Amino acid sequence: MLLVSVTVLIIFKYVPIYGLQIAFKKFKILEGIWGSPWVGLANFKKVFSMPGFTQAFMNTIILGGLNLLFGFPLQILLALLLNELTNLRFKKTVQTFSYLPHFISWVTLSGLFIQFLSPSTGPVAALYRAMGLTPYYFMGEVSTFRGVLVVTNIWKSIGWGSIIYLAALSTVNQEMYEAAIIDGATRFQRVHYITIPSIAPTITIMLILTSGSILNDNFDQVYNMMNAAVYSVANNISVLTYELGLKNMKYSLSTAIGLFKNVIAFGLVILANTISKRVNDYGIW
Amino acid sequence: MSMSIAVKKHRKKASFIRKTPGEKVFDTFNSIVLGLMALSMLYPFWYLFALSLADAEKVALSHVYIWPKVLTLESYETVLASKYIWLGFMNTLIRTCGGTLISLVLCYSLSYVLSKRYYPNRSFWTGITVFTMFFSGGLIPEYLLIRDLGMINSLWSLMLPTAINAYHIVIMRNFLMSLPESLEESAHLDGANDIIILYRIILPLSMPIIATIGLWTAVAHWNAWFDGMIYIQTPEKQVLQVTLRRVVLEGASSLVPLSGEEVSSKASLTTETIKAATVMVATLPILFVYPFIQKYFVKGIMIGSLKG
Numbered sequence: 001m002l003l004v005s006v007t008v009l010i011i012f013k014y015v016p017i018y019g020l021q022i023a024f025k026k027f028k029i030l031e032g033i034w035g036s037p038w039v040g041l042a043n044f045k046k047v048f049s050m051p052g053f054t055q056a057f058m059n060t061i062i063l064g065g066l067n068l069l070f071g072f073p074l075q076i077l078l079a080l081l082l083n084e085l086t087n088l089r090f091k092k093t094v095q096t097f098s099y100l101p102h103f104i105s106w107v108t109l110s111g112l113f114i115q116f117l118s119p120s121t122g123p124v125a126a127l128y129r130a131m132g133l134t135p136y137y138f139m140g141e142v143s144t145f146r147g148v149l150v151v152t153n154i155w156k157s158i159g160w161g162s163i164i165y166l167a168a169l170s171t172v173n174q175e176m177y178e179a180a181i182i183d184g185a186t187r188f189q190r191v192h193y194i195t196i197p198s199i200a201p202t203i204t205i206m207l208i209l210t211s212g213s214i215l216n217d218n219f220d221q222v223y224n225m226m227n228a229a230v231y232s233v234a235n236n237i238s239v240l241t242y243e244l245g246l247k248n249m250k251y252s253l254s255t256a257i258g259l260f261k262n263v264i265a266f267g268l269v270i271l272a273n274t275i276s277k278r279v280n281d282y283g284i285w
Numbered sequence: 286m287s288m289s290i291a292v293k294k295h296r297k298k299a300s301f302i303r304k305t306p307g308e309k310v311f312d313t314f315n316s317i318v319l320g321l322m323a324l325s326m327l328y329p330f331w332y333l334f335a336l337s338l339a340d341a342e343k344v345a346l347s348h349v350y351i352w353p354k355v356l357t358l359e360s361y362e363t364v365l366a367s368k369y370i371w372l373g374f375m376n377t378l379i380r381t382c383g384g385t386l387i388s389l390v391l392c393y394s395l396s397y398v399l400s401k402r403y404y405p406n407r408s409f410w411t412g413i414t415v416f417t418m419f420f421s422g423g424l425i426p427e428y429l430l431i432r433d434l435g436m437i438n439s440l441w442s443l444m445l446p447t448a449i450n451a452y453h454i455v456i457m458r459n460f461l462m463s464l465p466e467s468l469e470e471s472a473h474l475d476g477a478n479d480i481i482i483l484y485r486i487i488l489p490l491s492m493p494i495i496a497t498i499g500l501w502t503a504v505a506h507w508n509a510w511f512d513g514m515i516y517i518q519t520p521e522k523q524v525l526q527v528t529l530r531r532v533v534l535e536g537a538s539s540l541v542p543l544s545g546e547e548v549s550s551k552a553s554l555t556t557e558t559i560k561a562a563t564v565m566v567a568t569l570p571i572l573f574v575y576p577f578i579q580k581y582f583v584k585g586i587m588i589g590s591l592k593g
Contacts (some may be wrong), residue, residue: 014421258423
């Protein structure tokens with residue numbers, strides 16, 4: 001069984017890594033990966049001078065940054081607010097609802113949000129009309145598409161992301177709260193001086209790890225939600241890799257972009273882990 | 286768990302004694318905010334459910350927010366009459382069951398070996414496995430591999446490439462390493478060999494982690510679409526998520542007839558209601574099982590977050 005596992009590991013994980021060499025070759029279908037001629041860094045030069053590449057790279061970083069900036073603190077806030085609830089049944093219900101979107105695919109959610117935000121029939125448009133405003137086509141305008149991506153991403157991930165902080169909160173020594181109450185600390189002071197410092201290590205680790213994955217550009221979400229009108233803000237590294245590679249059959253160029261992103265992302269993860277080890281004495285390896 | 290409830294009860298009492306007016310305002314406000322957030326998680330699904338049931342001939346769709354005044358099941362009849370939806374369900378079911386089983390067997394056997402301190406070159410193989418968590422060949426090399434293996438248009442292309450999951454292996458390995466070594470030692474002294482120890486002792490003890498990881502894998506397979514889109518070419522072999530994508534996002538009416546005119550005499554149907562019904566057909570199975578399996582997922586995240 002072990003042999004089968006190792007074989008599957010090598011075939012499906014390491015053979016593609018070996019195949020990365022076509023990023024440095026001029027790939028010819030008939031000659032295969034091995035037989036195609038080497039071209040050095042020519043593919044990379046070509047890719048970097050493509051007009052869509054800078055746009056894709058910037059969009060990846062902007063979206064990753066926005067998700068980190070808004071999504072990350074909101075997960076912590078949700079955990080803190082849930083922790084303050086005294087009615088346990090209500091707390092459980094809120095948690096159950098908040099995890100739900102995590103289990104639904106982006107294909108489904110895209111279909112859902114396209115109808116939900118539809119300027120003709122959707123409830124958001126109805127709300128706009130009720131307030132006397134003209135319904136807005138959020139998913140079809142360059143100015144709002146990024147907002148839709150960030151908000152729906154937070155909506156999907158906030159509940160699930162808060163679990164790790166709730167786990168940290170459940171390990172806080174309750175006697176500290178009792179002592180603080182006796183000393184006359186207000187509820188806000190208890191959160192400020194006990195709760196937040198207690199989960200600070202978890203926050204640091206998560207912040208570092210999340211920053212390391214800032215280049216993860218959420219292909220599933222963006223590719224399913226995008227349309228031609230918003231291409232200039234939706235186009236990102238993974239969309240470009242897919243369109244260039246499998247739609248236009250430019251195998252070598254697409255692989256070069258993928259490898260470029262992979263190397264930077266790998267570097268970021270190593271950097272994040274090194275910082276985490278230095279700050280927290282705890283890394284993922 | 287029971288202890289934390291006891292503690293919470295105690296806390297509730299303690300804070301009850303000194304609840305200032307400000308705290309009461311905060312509590313009310315907090316409950317309202319979280320209640321609204323919970324509703325916002327549910328409402329989009331609810332809205333689509335209402336839309337999928339609306340009779341478009343008698344109700345203006347722009348006036349459906351909570352519940353349509355006139356109901357019809359015709360959208361569902363149209364969607365479920367499409368053989369592609371049923372084939373999609375079947376293919377998704379096959380890949381979910383088969384893929385989860387294969388992945389669990391392969392990941393468990395690898396993590397069992399990696400958890401043994403006496404295993405030669407253990408850290409080398411752990412490194413080899415963990416490396417794949419952060420670095421991969423990427424889209425084109427993986428595609429070329431599947432093509433060269435002749436797996437295009439075969440469900441194997443959806444089950445094998447994701448079978449080895451380094452993250453799951455690390456979590457399983459950490460779990461196995463937390464089991465006391467004395468268990469195995471005493472079984473050895475009683476004359477049991479490694480195979481018997483694995484099947485009679487270690488495997489039964491691993492059931493919680495196997496259940497959690499099995500559910501994670503199953504949900505990932507159920508929701509996967511991209512591999513189906515690039516590796517599967519005939520619509521009959523396609524998985525549900527891709528069929529859903531074709532119908533709802535690309536408007537492919539060859540898979541599900543998308544409006545009343547195409548389905549003769551059913552004027553109560555519009556593209557919107559049929560699309561909504563298609564989304565619901567793919568989502569309702571998850572919504573039904575979700576409340577029962579939710580706690581296993583959360584348990585797994587707790588196990589995974591322990592330091593290893």
